[in-house]
Amino acid sequence: MYMITLSYEKACQNLAVILSRSVREAGVGIKAKDGSVFVVNLGKKLKSSLDFKGVKLGITKGEIIEWFNEYRGVNNHHSFWKRVKR
Numbered sequence: 001m002y003m004i005t006l007s008y009e010k011a012c013q014n015l016a017v018i019l020s021r022s023v024r025e026a027g028v029g030i031k032a033k034d035g036s037v038f039v040v041n042l043g044k045k046l047k048s049s050l051d052f053k054g055v056k057l058g059i060t061k062g063e064i065i066e067w068f069n070e071y072r073g074v075n076n077h078h079s080f081w082k083r084v085k086r
Contacts, residue, residue: 004021004025004028004029005028005029005030005031005037006018006028006029006030006031007030007031008030008031008032008033011028011030018030018040019040022040022041022042023042026041027039027040027041028040028041
């Protein structure tokens with residue numbers, strides 16, 4: 001595949017076309033007035049550091065909600081903590 005090169009002025013007018021062509025082709029070059037060439041190409045998808053597999057803890061959603069309520073002082077008794085193995 002080859003890379004097309006556009007002038008800076010054409011690139012400014014046709015950003016959507018440049019992005020679309022950069023997906024189909026090796027990349028799109030944008031040539032500045034001083035002769036510098038910038039290449040636009042499709043990058044790889046970034047993953048979030050918050051993307052991870054879940055952990056099975058052996059507790060139910062209801063127990064988690066009960067723990068939060070007790071932690072926030074909604075219920076004053078701590079029956080949840082008595083059931084958790086330490």
